[in-house]
Amino acid sequence: MLGVIIGITSVILIYSIGQGAVAFITNELSSFGTDYFQINPGSNQMSAIAGSNALSMEDYETLKGDTSITNIKEVSPFSMGSVNIDGNDVEDDALAYGVAQNAIDILRPDITYGEFITDEQDLNSEHVVVLGEEVAKKFFGEETSPVEESLNINNRTYRVVGVVSSSSVLAGGFLNNAIFLPISVLQDQITGEEALQEIDISVHDPEIINQTIEDVKTLLREEHQLKEDDEDDFRIQSAKDMLETTKTITSLLTAMVAAISGISLVVGGVGVMNIMLVSVTERTREIGLLKAIGAKERDILTQFLFESIVMTFIGGLTGIVLGISGAFLVSVVLHIPFIVSIPAVLLAVGVSAAVGILFGIYPARRAARLSPIDALQYQ
Amino acid sequence: MANREPLIQLENVKKCFPLADGEFYEALHGISLEIYEGEFVAIMGPSGSGKSTTMHILGALDVPSSGHYKLRGKDISLYTNDQLAEVRNREIGFVFQSFNLLPRITVLDNVERPMMYAGIKPTERTRRAMEALERVEIADKAENISNHISGGQIQRVAIARAIVMNPAIILADEPTGNLDTKMSEEIVALFTSLNKAGRTIVLITHEPDIAAHAKRIIRIVDGNIVSDAIHKK
Numbered sequence: 001m002l003g004v005i006i007g008i009t010s011v012i013l014i015y016s017i018g019q020g021a022v023a024f025i026t027n028e029l030s031s032f033g034t035d036y037f038q039i040n041p042g043s044n045q046m047s048a049i050a051g052s053n054a055l056s057m058e059d060y061e062t063l064k065g066d067t068s069i070t071n072i073k074e075v076s077p078f079s080m081g082s083v084n085i086d087g088n089d090v091e092d093d094a095l096a097y098g099v100a101q102n103a104i105d106i107l108r109p110d111i112t113y114g115e116f117i118t119d120e121q122d123l124n125s126e127h128v129v130v131l132g133e134e135v136a137k138k139f140f141g142e143e144t145s146p147v148e149e150s151l152n153i154n155n156r157t158y159r160v161v162g163v164v165s166s167s168s169v170l171a172g173g174f175l176n177n178a179i180f181l182p183i184s185v186l187q188d189q190i191t192g193e194e195a196l197q198e199i200d201i202s203v204h205d206p207e208i209i210n211q212t213i214e215d216v217k218t219l220l221r222e223e224h225q226l227k228e229d230d231e232d233d234f235r236i237q238s239a240k241d242m243l244e245t246t247k248t249i250t251s252l253l254t255a256m257v258a259a260i261s262g263i264s265l266v267v268g269g270v271g272v273m274n275i276m277l278v279s280v281t282e283r284t285r286e287i288g289l290l291k292a293i294g295a296k297e298r299d300i301l302t303q304f305l306f307e308s309i310v311m312t313f314i315g316g317l318t319g320i321v322l323g324i325s326g327a328f329l330v331s332v333v334l335h336i337p338f339i340v341s342i343p344a345v346l347l348a349v350g351v352s353a354a355v356g357i358l359f360g361i362y363p364a365r366r367a368a369r370l371s372p373i374d375a376l377q378y379q
Numbered sequence: 380m381a382n383r384e385p386l387i388q389l390e391n392v393k394k395c396f397p398l399a400d401g402e403f404y405e406a407l408h409g410i411s412l413e414i415y416e417g418e419f420v421a422i423m424g425p426s427g428s429g430k431s432t433t434m435h436i437l438g439a440l441d442v443p444s445s446g447h448y449k450l451r452g453k454d455i456s457l458y459t460n461d462q463l464a465e466v467r468n469r470e471i472g473f474v475f476q477s478f479n480l481l482p483r484i485t486v487l488d489n490v491e492r493p494m495m496y497a498g499i500k501p502t503e504r505t506r507r508a509m510e511a512l513e514r515v516e517i518a519d520k521a522e523n524i525s526n527h528i529s530g531g532q533i534q535r536v537a538i539a540r541a542i543v544m545n546p547a548i549i550l551a552d553e554p555t556g557n558l559d560t561k562m563s564e565e566i567v568a569l570f571t572s573l574n575k576a577g578r579t580i581v582l583i584t585h586e587p588d589i590a591a592h593a594k595r596i597i598r599i600v601d602g603n604i605v606s607d608a609i610h611k612k
Contacts, residue, residue, distance in 0.1 A: 285478045292440065292475075293540065294468020294496040296461045372440050376475070 001275075003268020004315030004355060005322065007261045008348045012323025013330070014257040018250045019339040020331050025246045027337075035073075036106055036202040037213055037238035039220070041195070043231045054224065054233040055196040057187075062223050063199065063216065071203045071212040074102045078198035079183055081190040087151040090139050095178045096153070098186025106200045107166075109175055112136075114147040114162030121161075122182035127189075129158040130180040133165035153179070154190060209238055265351065268315065269359035276308050276363035287367050288375025301368040308360025309353055316352025320345055384452060385413035386547055386579055387437065392446035394432050406432040408602040409446065414548070414581065419574040421582045421593035421610075429602040431552075434583045438473060438550045439466040451547055468496050472541025476553035479537035480525040486512070487521040490540045497544065511539040515569060531562035538569060542578065549573065552583045567592045 041054035060077040079098035085091065097103075101119045109116075112133060121128050129151060131139075140146040146160045158181070166175045187194055201216065203209050213236050224233055280287070287300060295303075324340055331338035394407040406429045414420055424430040435441040436448055439455060442463070447456050455466055467473075480489045490508040499507075512518040515535040520528055525536070534554055541549045551570065555563035571592055574580050584590050591610065598606045 286481060289475075289478060289481065290492075291464065292438070292467060292471075292473045293493045294464055294544075296464040296496070299496055373435055376440075376478075 001268065001272065001311055001315040003264050003266075003271050004312050004352055005268070005319045007263075007265035007268055008316045008319025008352055009322040009326065010261040010264065011258055011351075012320055012344060012348055013326045014254055014261075015341055015344040016323065016327030016339055017330050017336070018254045019341055020327070020334075020336040022247055022250050023339055024336040026243055034239045034243075035204075035206040035209070036200055037209060037236055037241075039199040039201070039216070040197065040235045040237070041233070042235065043233055055199060057194040057196065059220060059223060060196060060199055062219065063201065066219060069212060069215045069219065071205055071208055072216075073202045073204050074105055076100055076102045076106050076200045076202075077183055077196050078103065078200065079186050079191060079195070080197050081186060083153050083179070083190060084155075085135070085139070085151055085153050085179070087149075088139050092138060094135055095174070096186060096190060097178055097180050098183035098190070099180050100183055103180075103200070105202060107164075107175060109164035109166050112163040112165050113145040114160070116162055116164065117180055117182050122184050125184045125188065126182060127156060127158045127185060128161045128182065129153065130162040130164055131160060132176045132178045132180075133163060134176045135179055136160075136163045153181075156189060206240075209240065213238065265355055269312070269355040272308060272312055272356065273359040273363060275311070276304065276360055277366070279307070280304065280363050280367040283367075284370065284375050284378040287370050288372050288378065291370070291372035292376060297368040300370075301364045304364035304367045305357065305360050308364065309356035312352045312356030312360075313349070316349055319352070320348055323348075383415055385449075386416045386418075386451060387412075387414040387581075388447070388449040389413075389433075389436070389443075390447040390449070392436060392443040392448060394429075394436065394441070395444040406602055407436075407443075410599070410602070410604050411446075412597060412604060412607065414579065416547075416579050417574070417577055419570070419580045419582070419592075419594045421584055421590035421596045422599060423584060423587070423590050423596060424599035425585065427601075428599045430583055430599045432602075433599060434550065434552055434581075437548070437581060438471050439463045464496075468493055469544055470547040472538075472544065472546040472549040474534065474537045474541050474549065474551040474554045476556040479533055480540075482526050484525060485521065486517070486523050486525055486528065486536050489525055489536060490543055493540060493544050507543055508539070511543040512536070514542065514573075515539045529562075530558055531565060534558065534562070534566050535569065538566075538573070542573065548579045548581050550581050550583075553585070554582070555584075555586070555589055563589065 039055060057077065060075060063072070064075045066072065077100055081096055082093060083096040084093055099117055100122055101117055104116045114130070116130055117128065131146065136146050139151060140149060146163060149160045150157050151160060152158075164175060164180070181190070203212050217232065217236060220234060221232065226233065290300060327340070328338050389410055389412050391409045391411055392407055393405060393409050395403040395405050398404055410433065422430050422433060432441070436443055439450070439458070442448070442458065443456050447454050449455070450466065450470055455463065458466065481492065487505070487508055490511055491504040494504040494507065509518060509521065512521055515538050517532055517535045517539065520532060520536070525533070528536070538549070549570070555566055558566065567589060570580050570582065582590070582593055590596050594610055596606070596608060596610045597604055
């Protein structure tokens with residue numbers, strides 16, 4: 001029965017954790033919204049990390065000025081660089097993002113103090129900075145508004161105009177620990193180049209976002225003078241894509257664990273069969289007596305099959321309780337939603353009963369076919 | 380008796396068993412006997428005489444290799460396993476020497492079991508089981524687990540189970556073999572009482588003083604009936 005318990009526990013556990021993880025990520029991605037997609041330079045992750053310069057302010061201007069792709073709502077450029085910050089007797093390095101005002105529609109941060117970067121500040125290349133919450137705490141302490149205070153960033157003085165934060169794990173991870181400058185200032189003062197690390201595009205209608213992505217791809221390929229056989233020198237990914245990828249990975253992992261659990265269930269089933277065979281041997285005289293008082297072969301078969309099913313059913317129920325309890329503990333520790341899938345539970349119940357039938361049938365048939373005389377005389 | 384149909388008829392019954400070398404061993408050499416309703420018959424014989432084989436055939440646990448076995452006029456010699464099981468359920472009440480009751484369940488559940496296989500409804504089962512337990516004077520032990528009663532009490536419960544379906548015969552195989560003298564006398568007295576009430580009893584025994592309580596003694600030696608006589612007490 002232990003094999004059945006382990007098998008069912010692991011299926012319930014991994015399914016619940018998987019569903020919880022998908023729900024968590026869906027929730028996180030929805031904090032960004034599914035009405036946007038991002039363009040990154042390089043045909044793959046490695047070339048992006050290697051600092052591909054395939055995206056530039058020209059691309060941004062092209063997309064911003066295009067009127068043919070009517071589903072485009074906003075185009076927001078992102079540039080980034082590492083900076084040294086020094087102020088209030090604290091010094092540290094941080095990641096600085098160069099952004100336009102409309103980045104606020106993509107990032108959707110909570111404005112704790114002040115305001116976000118404005119187009120006017122960008123146009124005038126003002127030395128202003130918006131701090132992520134953790135950066136603000138580090139330099140100015142908690143519960144203190146640093147607006148109008150000054151910081152030295154790469155040995156130049158910047159005025160703090162706002163503090164932003166995000167409660168989302170995904171967004172907060174980078175947002176709370178970064179700083180934001182007008183993109184013109186970052187490119188001019190920090191990176192010294194017009195290469196962009198990202199262009200985010202929001203759309204009016206998320207339902208046709210895939211078509212919009214295709215249209216943008218065509219436009220950029222034209223802009224980059226890529227031939228038909230050339231690979232894209234950029235990558236486009238939507239939040240929807242990320243969610244689908246997450247779901248695919250989770251499904252694969254779940255299927256893999258289910259397969260491993262299946263092995264455990266088979267082992268458990270063999271154990272049940274062995275127990276039942278021993279039981280048939282030990283109860284041979286009992287079977288003889290049952291036949292003597294009128295039990296037919298099917299009565300004996302039914303009785304032993306029922307016992308086998310009850311055994312695996314109890315194992316299955318125990319596995320379900322342990323699986324659900326384990327999933328609850330994991331959800332508390334990992335801060336992901338606790339989800340119990342009723343279809344998974346019902347499937348577990350069905351599988352444990354099926355194991356009982358499958359592995360109980362042979363011992364049950366052996367019991368049913370015993371000769372009553374041989375069984376009565378068994379020592 | 381001459382005008383009545385016999386309850387049990389064995390007509391030239393032979394029984395052969397296959398041996399390892401491909402030959403056959405003939406345990407019964409064509410025995411014939413008739414038992415009428417209300418009789419109390421003891422079948423005696425030494426070990427290897429064929430009395431157990433005769434009991435197996437009478438109890439529909441086995442079928443003759445040749446010859447006929449008629450029970451209430453029906454030839455059951457060629458019955459299938461399921462048909463024999465039905466015969467055992469409805470027409471035969473077994474009392475064995477040992478291992479008479481199913482362990483881990485109550486006395487009442489044991490007596491109800493044959494009725495369960497016959498498809499009798501639960502309330503009717505309980506009523507008839509309690510009646511049978513009262514008949515053998517052990518109704519107060521109905522809720523006891525069967526492993527928790529004495530040897531003599533076990534035999535009483537086995538008798539209650541044997542009569543609960545109103546079978547054609549009560550077939551008792553060495554029922555006092557594991558009991559002391561006092562308990563043996565009680566059990567035999569119970570059989571006598573049941574017989575007086577009209578039950579047909581066939582007792583297999585090797586003990587002459589137990590067989591002496593029967594009204595008719597059949598002796599089997601080496602697969603043949605050597606004597607079949609009314610016993611004068």
